[in-house]
Amino acid sequence: MECGEDVQCERWINAVNPVNKAALMSWVKETGTNLIQINGQRKYGGPPPDWVGAAPPSGSEVFIGKLPQDIYEDKLIPLFESVGKIYEFRLMMTFSGLNRGFAYARYNNRRNAQAAIASLNGYEVQKGHRIVVCRSTEKCELCVDGVPCRLEQGELKSALQEVTSGLVDLSLYPSPTKKRELLAVVKYNSHRAAAMAKKVLVEDSLRLYGQKLSVDWLKPDIKQKLRNSSPKAIIAHEDPGWTILCTPVEQLVDKKKTGQLKTRGCMVEFLNVICRKMQLGAPVFLTNLVAVSPEGVMRFWYQVVIPRYPLPFSGYTWVVPDKMGLLNEHDQAKESVAQQVLKTLGCSLV
Numbered sequence: 001m002e003c004g005e006d007v008q009c010e011r012w013i014n015a016v017n018p019v020n021k022a023a024l025m026s027w028v029k030e031t032g033t034n035l036i037q038i039n040g041q042r043k044y045g046g047p048p049p050d051w052v053g054a055a056p057p058s059g060s061e062v063f064i065g066k067l068p069q070d071i072y073e074d075k076l077i078p079l080f081e082s083v084g085k086i087y088e089f090r091l092m093m094t095f096s097g098l099n100r101g102f103a104y105a106r107y108n109n110r111r112n113a114q115a116a117i118a119s120l121n122g123y124e125v126q127k128g129h130r131i132v133v134c135r136s137t138e139k140c141e142l143c144v145d146g147v148p149c150r151l152e153q154g155e156l157k158s159a160l161q162e163v164t165s166g167l168v169d170l171s172l173y174p175s176p177t178k179k180r181e182l183l184a185v186v187k188y189n190s191h192r193a194a195a196m197a198k199k200v201l202v203e204d205s206l207r208l209y210g211q212k213l214s215v216d217w218l219k220p221d222i223k224q225k226l227r228n229s230s231p232k233a234i235i236a237h238e239d240p241g242w243t244i245l246c247t248p249v250e251q252l253v254d255k256k257k258t259g260q261l262k263t264r265g266c267m268v269e270f271l272n273v274i275c276r277k278m279q280l281g282a283p284v285f286l287t288n289l290v291a292v293s294p295e296g297v298m299r300f301w302y303q304v305v306i307p308r309y310p311l312p313f314s315g316y317t318w319v320v321p322d323k324m325g326l327l328n329e330h331d332q333a334k335e336s337v338a339q340q341v342l343k344t345l346g347c348s349l350v
Contacts, residue, residue: 016096017070027074035073037093040199044077046088046106046192056087058138060113061106061191065132069098071125080105083119084112090192104136138191141218142198145175147182148311150344156184163200166193176225185218185226267338274345281307283341287333296321300333304341313341 028035036043047055064076077089085108092100107113113135121133147156157170169187176183188194194217201215268285275283284305291299298321303314317336319329 017098020070020072021097024072024074033073033077040093040100042073042091042093044073044089045086046090048087051087056106056108057110059110059135060087060108061104061136061138062113062116063132063134063136064103064105065101065134066129067099067101067103067131068126068129069094069101071099075125076103079123079125080116080120083115084108106136136191139217140188140191140194141223142186142188142194142201143216143218143222144184144186144201145181145214145216146178147172147175147184147213149180149182151182152344155344160186160197160201164188164193164197166190166197173226176222183222183226185223267335267342271338271342274342275306280309283338285334285337287330287337289329289333290316298329298333300330300337302333302337304337313337313344315340 027033033044034049045051064080067076073089073091076091077086080086080089086105087108088106089103090105091103094100105113105116107116117133117135120131122130123133124130144156144160153170153172156172157167160170161167166189167186168189171185172182173185174183175181186197188197198215198217201213271283275281284307286303286305288301289298290301293299298319300317300319301314302317303312305312317333317340319332319336321329321332
């Protein structure tokens, strides 16, 4: 975007609903209220400045819907505080500075949340605008569908923990909608953590091994289907190109050669042996050094393409410098990556 376009965009944003924005800023200054905007929402509290003790229990939050888009916290927080003490208030925002038509108010206890529903549901906040106030479902579970069948539970959990916070549990099931793929049920420690995770994963178009995943709330019908199936980390398929290798390594390669490979640490050579035995073609490695820590630990991006394997392997690996100087840094990275690919294929040196 050119500089002139940036200025025009800023002018347009500032021109949207200027009177109510000015009123909000005046209220914030007068009351000393601290509002923090992050990831498409503006938040007060969580906890508020004078809060003492643990967070409120489940059932203390209400959902507020059908809000006029030009109304802000200077009107909403005093209204909802009129029925009880607010622990946290979250208003969903658009890029232009209008609200998205809904918000969440979390009270200090369930009783005040029930009072808010009783007294404010149907309340006319502006002429002709009656809001909806109801109990927040506080959903904490996401459904991540389309997970590659070769991915292990621990690998997926690590990948999600890198980009989201509050993950407490993860289970893998055969996908009820996508053949040869898995569905993950991911549980977070709060509705807010789950909502933030959903936003990040959807907006970042999460991909694993080049495969795009679909992310949504775990719906009751899907949950019921999963209750009738057992969690499953690996699925074997009839298509040879999708087969997860479960044959013992000693049946694939000569034990003496396996011992030699293990002694020399030649994971790349061992991966070549396995790929030949599986008739997948020789793997092609791409490595790129992207960062070096103060201690000298190197971070590499990698991609491994195996000609007759359906998807490439890609990601990051960390390498500690070889003090003996037997391998250069890229060869070290390839060794590390080959070991990861072997693990994904179900192989290990024994």
